[in-house]
Amino acid sequence: MTDSTLRPRRSVLYMPGANERALEKAKTLPTDALILDLEDSVAPDAKADARKRVAAAAASGEYGYREVTIRVNAPDTVWHADDLRAAAEAGPDAVVVPKVDSPETVRAVERALEAAGAPDRTAIWAMIETPLAMFDARAIAAASERLTVLVMGTNDLAKELHAEHVPGRAPLLTGLSLALLAARATGKTILDGVYNDVQDLAGFEAECLQGRQFGFDGKTLIHPKQLEPCNRLFAPSEDAVAHSRRIIEAFDQATSEGRGVVTVDGRMIENLHVEDARRILALAGAVAGR
Ligand SMILES: CC(C)(COP(=O)(O)OP(=O)(O)OC[C@H]1O[C@@H](n2cnc3c(N)ncnc32)[C@H](O)[C@@H]1OP(=O)(O)O)[C@@H](O)C(=O)NCCC(=O)NCCSC(=O)C[C@H](O)C(=O)O
Ligand SMILES: [Mg+2]
Secondary structure (H helix, E strand, C coil), X not given: CCCHHHCCCCEEEEEECCCHHHXXXXXXXXXXXXXXECCCCCCHHHHHHHHHHHHHHXXXXXXXXXXXXXXXXXXXXXXXXXXXXXXXXXXXCEEEECCCCCHHHHHHHHHHHHHCCCCCCCEEEEEECCHHHHHCHHHHHCCCCCEEEEEECHHHHHHHHCCCCCCCCHHHHHHXXXXXXXXXXXXXXXXXXXXXXXXXXXXXXXXXXXXHHHCCCEEEECCHHHHHHHHHHHCCCHHHHHHHHHHHHHHXXXXXXXXXXXXECCEEECHHHHHHHHHHHHHHHHHHCC
């Protein structure tokens, strides 16, 4: 089975579905994926018009290598069913579902997409952004084979927790960890939440680094300025690639001499480190293919 986390999803840019200029601009931006938003960034009066725009954009085939996804409105809203029908007809790479609280929500979305004739290629990306979702994250992640990606919604999570946005994100760390454990336990990709201060690139880089160190596959973004640092920080660095090669060579050499453990740069290397080194090289190769 192909490891879905080896598809580069370093940068995943949201854009308001009502913003025609942003939808056009996205065709040239170096983002691995796009989330055409119908939820929070679109005013109630603009929802119907935005739905038509994003459906046309998703069906256009004009976004090249970029994955194109549509974020529908939440399951308990009046727009949800119409959004799902429009998305199913447009056939984006994925439908992003906000406020997923239970595995049943995922299964209901899957049934609605299939009833509306969505192609098999249209995946479900579930947003994990409520306290209930944290307690059920593993079951949500495992609810459907169509579900390929978990997306952190750190603004909603902070709101629900009555937490403050602070450097280092201490109030959110339990939720981030639970969602990561769920993604890794079920073999799904997981994306970190957005950084709201588009002027503060140093703070943004620090949060990208923290997300990468935790194990996130990439980060969701709100502004084109955030693309370059995000792509750089979520790709394996040259040092990481060189180190991975050294690990594989040293271990191959040790194995040929009948040993199962070796040191590289003074650190112990066993088979599991070799597996991780191979994953890093495969990801670096996929990123280079971009
Ligand atoms: C945050 C913004 C409102 C800032 O807008 P603005 O001040 O207009 O930006 P700039 O003038 O600096 O824009 C420069 C050019 O870049 C284009 N642009 C800006 N943002 C985007 C974008 N996201 N995608 C594509 N292109 C973009 C502008 O059009 C300008 O282009 P040009 O005129 O040709 O120079 C704005 O960036 C924005 O709306 N961002 C996205 C907001 C959004 O989608 N929010 C919803 C998702 S976040 C969320 O809900 C997460 C989750 O649910 C949670 O709970 O955490
Ligand atoms: Mg949200």
